[in-house]
Amino acid sequence: MKVKKGDNILVTVGRDKGKSGKVMQVLPSDAAVIVEGINIKKKAVKASAKTPAGGIIEVTKSINTSNLAVVCPRCNKPARMGYAIIKGGKVRICKRCKEKI
Numbered sequence: 499m500k501v502k503k504g505d506n507i508l509v510t511v512g513r514d515k516g517k518s519g520k521v522m523q524v525l526p527s528d529a530a531v532i533v534e535g536i537n538i539k540k541k542a543v544k545a546s547a548k549t550p551a552g553g554i555i556e557v558t559k560s561i562n563t564s565n566l567a568v569v570c571p572r573c574n575k576p577a578r579m580g581y582a583i584i585k586g587g588k589v590r591i592c593k594r595c596k597e598k599i
């Protein structure tokens with residue numbers, strides 16, 4: 499998984515194409531992430547103790563990591579991600595500007 503929690507991403511495929519947001523949660527087993535404001539689905543819920551009125555709530559669904567690109571904080575563009583070994587540790591870098599992400 500190249501995507502980490504807190505990354506800024508750009509959606510490159512699908513209904514939310516062109517939108518960007520911050521990764522809230524990573525789901526490694528699904529190769530998916532949950533991104534603030536992306537892939538919001540409306541869901542009808544019955545009245546319950548938690549939602550006394552019932553009705554329609556908005557749920558943020560996960561999005562597959564193949565449908566998005568991590569935005570490089572330095573060049574502010576979707577980054578081609580690479581890895582570099584710095585001080586013995588593996589770090590992610592933007593291949594365009596070589597900035598550590």
Ligand SMILES: [Zn+2]
Binds near residue numbers: 571572
């Ligand atoms: Zn960059």
